[in-house]
Amino acid sequence: MLELVSLSKSFGDGGGLDDVCLTVNRGEIVSLLGPSGCGKSTLLALIAGLETPDAGEVRWDGESLAGLPPHRRSFGLMFQDYALFPHRDVFDNVAFGLRMQNAPETEVALRVREALALVNLSGFERRDVNTLSGGEAQRVALARSLCPRPRLLMLDEPLGALDRTLRDALLDELRGMLRAFGGRAQTALYVTHDQQEAFALADRVALMNAGRIVQVGAPEEVYNSPASPFVARFLGLTNLVEAAPDADSAFTTAIGRFRLTSRASRSTPHASRLTLLLRPDCARLSGSANRLRVRILERSFRGVYTRLLTQPERGPHLIFDFPPQPLPQVGETVDLFLDPERITVLQGE
Amino acid sequence: MAFRLRSPAPLPPRSLARAVAPAFFANAAALFLLALPLLFLALFYVYPLVSILRLGLAPQGRLDLAPLAALAGDAHAQRVVGFTLWQAVLSTLLTLAVGLPGAYLVARYDFRGKGLLRALAGVPFVMPTLVVAAAFNALIGPRGWINLGLMALFRTDTPPLNLMNTLGAILLAHIFYNTTIVLRLVGDFWAHLDPRLAGAARVLGADGRRAFTHVTLPLLAPAILAAALLVFIFDFTSFGVILVLGGPRFATLEVEIYRQTISLFNLPTAAALSLTQLACTLAFTLLYARLSARVTAPLPLRPQAFTQQPLNTWRARLAAGVIVGGLLALLVAPLAALALRSFTRLEAARGERTAVQTGFTLAFYQELFVNRRESIFYAPPFAAVGNSVGVAAATTFLSLALSLPTALALTRSGSARLNRSSQIPFREWLDSVLMLPLGTSAVTLGLGFLVAFSRPPLAWRASPLLLPLAHTLVAFPFVVRSLSPALRGIRPQLRRAAASLGASPLRAFQEVDLPLIGRAVMVGGAFAFAISLGEFGATALVARPDFPTIPIAIYTFLSQPGALNYGQALALSTILMAVCAGGILAIESLRVGEVGEF
Numbered sequence: 001m002l003e004l005v006s007l008s009k010s011f012g013d014g015g016g017l018d019d020v021c022l023t024v025n026r027g028e029i030v031s032l033l034g035p036s037g038c039g040k041s042t043l044l045a046l047i048a049g050l051e052t053p054d055a056g057e058v059r060w061d062g063e064s065l066a067g068l069p070p071h072r073r074s075f076g077l078m079f080q081d082y083a084l085f086p087h088r089d090v091f092d093n094v095a096f097g098l099r100m101q102n103a104p105e106t107e108v109a110l111r112v113r114e115a116l117a118l119v120n121l122s123g124f125e126r127r128d129v130n131t132l133s134g135g136e137a138q139r140v141a142l143a144r145s146l147c148p149r150p151r152l153l154m155l156d157e158p159l160g161a162l163d164r165t166l167r168d169a170l171l172d173e174l175r176g177m178l179r180a181f182g183g184r185a186q187t188a189l190y191v192t193h194d195q196q197e198a199f200a201l202a203d204r205v206a207l208m209n210a211g212r213i214v215q216v217g218a219p220e221e222v223y224n225s226p227a228s229p230f231v232a233r234f235l236g237l238t239n240l241v242e243a244a245p246d247a248d249s250a251f252t253t254a255i256g257r258f259r260l261t262s263r264a265s266r267s268t269p270h271a272s273r274l275t276l277l278l279r280p281d282c283a284r285l286s287g288s289a290n291r292l293r294v295r296i297l298e299r300s301f302r303g304v305y306t307r308l309l310t311q312p313e314r315g316p317h318l319i320f321d322f323p324p325q326p327l328p329q330v331g332e333t334v335d336l337f338l339d340p341e342r343i344t345v346l347q348g349e
Numbered sequence: 350m351a352f353r354l355r356s357p358a359p360l361p362p363r364s365l366a367r368a369v370a371p372a373f374f375a376n377a378a379a380l381f382l383l384a385l386p387l388l389f390l391a392l393f394y395v396y397p398l399v400s401i402l403r404l405g406l407a408p409q410g411r412l413d414l415a416p417l418a419a420l421a422g423d424a425h426a427q428r429v430v431g432f433t434l435w436q437a438v439l440s441t442l443l444t445l446a447v448g449l450p451g452a453y454l455v456a457r458y459d460f461r462g463k464g465l466l467r468a469l470a471g472v473p474f475v476m477p478t479l480v481v482a483a484a485f486n487a488l489i490g491p492r493g494w495i496n497l498g499l500m501a502l503f504r505t506d507t508p509p510l511n512l513m514n515t516l517g518a519i520l521l522a523h524i525f526y527n528t529t530i531v532l533r534l535v536g537d538f539w540a541h542l543d544p545r546l547a548g549a550a551r552v553l554g555a556d557g558r559r560a561f562t563h564v565t566l567p568l569l570a571p572a573i574l575a576a577a578l579l580v581f582i583f584d585f586t587s588f589g590v591i592l593v594l595g596g597p598r599f600a601t602l603e604v605e606i607y608r609q610t611i612s613l614f615n616l617p618t619a620a621a622l623s624l625t626q627l628a629c630t631l632a633f634t635l636l637y638a639r640l641s642a643r644v645t646a647p648l649p650l651r652p653q654a655f656t657q658q659p660l661n662t663w664r665a666r667l668a669a670g671v672i673v674g675g676l677l678a679l680l681v682a683p684l685a686a687l688a689l690r691s692f693t694r695l696e697a698a699r700g701e702r703t704a705v706q707t708g709f710t711l712a713f714y715q716e717l718f719v720n721r722r723e724s725i726f727y728a729p730p731f732a733a734v735g736n737s738v739g740v741a742a743a744t745t746f747l748s749l750a751l752s753l754p755t756a757l758a759l760t761r762s763g764s765a766r767l768n769r770s771s772q773i774p775f776r777e778w779l780d781s782v783l784m785l786p787l788g789t790s791a792v793t794l795g796l797g798f799l800v801a802f803s804r805p806p807l808a809w810r811a812s813p814l815l816l817p818l819a820h821t822l823v824a825f826p827f828v829v830r831s832l833s834p835a836l837r838g839i840r841p842q843l844r845r846a847a848a849s850l851g852a853s854p855l856r857a858f859q860e861v862d863l864p865l866i867g868r869a870v871m872v873g874g875a876f877a878f879a880i881s882l883g884e885f886g887a888t889a890l891v892a893r894p895d896f897p898t899i900p901i902a903i904y905t906f907l908s909q910p911g912a913l914n915y916g917q918a919l920a921l922s923t924i925l926m927a928v929c930a931g932g933i934l935a936i937e938s939l940r941v942g943e944v945g946e947f
Binding site: 048049050069070071072074075076077079081083084085086087096097100101144145148 | 840842843845846847848849850851852853854856857860861864865
């Protein structure tokens with residue numbers, strides 16, 4: 001079990017960490033999710049032992065790892081651009097970690113073959129790594145970091161360098177590979193700035209911003225109740241309006257007065273600044289509650305839903321998604337009714 | 350003489366690549382690695398130069414500017430300085446005129462035999478000056494092939510072409526030597542210059558000529574200037590070529606220092622001349638360093654595959670043929686003449702008055718193994734080959750032993766993340782200090798050795814190690830320059846990947862760094878070996894008479910009369926040429942990456 005206890009690290013040029021605490025349980029995949037520059041890679045460097053924290057410590061099973069050099073931590077690290085050794089072929093790249101452990105060559109051969117089979121690269125043993133395609137290089141890098149069976153595997157934007165199609169295909173396989181290798185679930189820390197990747201892979205997601213962890217939870221939990229407007233915005237939930245509470249579970253905003261379900265408003269903290277999150281799927285064309293008059297600015301067909309960009313009488317543009325149905329045309333002004341169930345109140349702005 | 354592309358795949362700014370140990374430790378480690386090289390430079394570069402300085406400025410132990418003042422007022426010295434500058438400027442301009450069309454051809458077109466042309470063009474660069482001098486002697490000398498041909502043609506027994514001991518011969522040899530610098534520096538840069546830039550100018554309405562003068566030429570200018578300056582520095586400090594091809598009428602500063610030292614034993618004047626020379630070359634080197642920094646400035650550089658086209662029109666083919674033919678004639682003819690002449694017997698002087706009889710002979714080579722009593726050598730001339738190889742091996746070892754830690758320190762400290770801004774001065778400062786020997790002429794270095802190590806406290810004049818040490822000083826900057834791009838090219842993540850897979854730092858160096866720079870180490874070693882084999886300037890002053898190297902033996906033969914001596918000089922030169930050419934061709938096939946460094 002990995003524990004990060006109040007890790008701090010500062011750099012002159014930003015990208016530091018501030019009091020980061022996180023636990024990764026054995027067999028669990030935790031995703032570090034955040035925009036670039038939020039300190040994700042620095043955190044990996046601290047865990048791997050490539051950097052020393054200014055304060056706090058990294059523990060494994062309760063034992064501090066301070067002072068233990070990277071090569072004695074038995075942590076695997078898969079690099080964003082793979083960092084395959086250009087002077088070694090596929091087999092020797094994958095075998096590198098085992099050879100550092102002085103494993104007998106028969107075992108090396110067996111386990112390399114096993115790792116290559118797992119990533120569907122059987123038969124690639126003697127290929128020159130400089131001739132591999134992006135997807136193949138990515139698999140070799142994964143096999144290389146999995147093969148020595150690290151107690152923790154860290155993946156730094158492993159799909160970042162691939163094009164979208166390949167990325168989607170590998171995303172589906174990756175979880176299976178992490179689950180299946182060596183007959184046990186691999187403990188893993190997965191760094192990405194892509195929420196889809198994080199949600200698809202991780203048991204838990206840790207959202208980072210400006211060197212801090214701002215929310216930790218299961219993907220559904222984080223998506224359904226973002227802890228702050230930052231998290232909401234980062235997850236692509238952009239309909240945010242500043243709000244002030246008034247009587248009986250209602251909130252006054254610049255674009256109108258909205259009522260939430262009593263459950264949603266009961267959990268409302270009494271902070272000075274509140275923000276309402278209007279989820280994109282909260283709008284209906286008919287109803288009675290929370291009427292909002294908008295003009296349709298743009299309309300785009302997205303397959304399973306259609307997205308409308310709208311302009312309320314005052315305030316910012318809002319985006320709403322509708323399931324297939326007859327929809328108003330661009331330029332029309334219509335009344336929308338916002339489902340109280342799909343409105344969340346957040347602290348801060 | 351850095352000339353390299355930026356890292357081909359720029360890393361994302363916030364990736365792990367930037368995270369390293371704190372700068373303090375990086376600097377401490379760098380200083381530890383640099384301790385030996387810095388000690389070496391202090392002892393064998395700074396100390397000899399200071400000795401010269403003392404001799405030139407304070408011969409009697411107190412400051413005395415009389416020798417310098419006398420030199421400044423001396424008409425002969427002024428003529429020497431004037432001629433040194435004049436011939437260097439002229440040589441540089443001619444070299445550019447010959448090299449630039451070739452650079453264009455190599456940069457923009459892809460044709461069969463291009464690699465061979467490149468490799469051949471590199472051969473003269475490592476040719477010892479004396480071999481080049483002997484080669485031109487064999488081509489255009491009074492008994493050279495051209496004159497022999499003309500004499501046979503016009504049935505005369507006086508050589509019609511009198512090029513020897515003229516400025517023309519000197520210029521020709523300088524062009525032969527340095528064309529490859531223009532081909533490499535300008536050609537490589539041009540080859541990676543995005544042709545779409547000129548294309549964009551064309552689309553915006555510029556015709557071909559204006560696109561060239563407004564876009565391509567300004568972008569190329571730093572590369573052209575850097576190449577010109579480098580050629581100029583080499584021409585400015587030219588020694589063997591002037592000594593042999595120029596004859597007694599011509600003297601550059603370098604030759605004058607040698608004469609003052611060896612013939613007149615006027616050390617204070619030689620020291621004063623050295624100071625003048627040193628000041629000039631240092632100024633030029635600094636200028637060059639600034640220019641080459643601009644060559645490495647970020648430009649939209651492209652892999653060669655995107656910038657080159659085949660020769661697909663007959664006009665292009667014709668032009669390419671003329672350029673390639675001209676280059677080959679210039680680069681290959683003298684060397685071929687040399688080799689051919691060393692196997693040829695000429696019987697002209699005695700008996701028949703008419704044309705010369707020629708025939709194949711191995712006599713000159715056989716003679717190398719004979720110890721004649723009247724010879725100035727105590728051993729057969731071939732012993733010089735053994736001496737040279739021994740010195741070259743020692744030089745190779747010393748250069749690598751000093752250059753490897755230097756290159757490591759220079760490249761590693763640059764990758765540290767913290768205080769990046771405060772590190773750059775430290776590195777650049779060191780970089781220039783380590784490159785200083787490059788801007789110091791070999792004869793000056795030799796003179797420094799002579800002055801510094803002939804008397805206590807460091808009376809090492811008799812040590813057999815002195816010659817390899819002098820050669821190491823000359824080779825060291827070149828070897829560092831071949832190692833550092835390879836080391837810099839190793840992405841830091843590879844070492845981290847090794848660490849994360851359980852490799853200790855030492856193991857990571859063994860498994861990652863060493864195999865990746867293996868070829869660069871061989872290239873650097875080959876450079877050191879070739880430089881040592883051909884080194885003449887410093888050797889002429891430092892070598893002891895009973896321990897001649899090949900160039901010294903060649904010079905001795907050349908300066909003595911008689912066909913046999915001349916033939917032996919050519920035979921020895923041919924051997925040296927074969928070894929050096931083999932070396933540079935091996936380097937070419939080993940060269941790592943697309944863009945090399947000088």
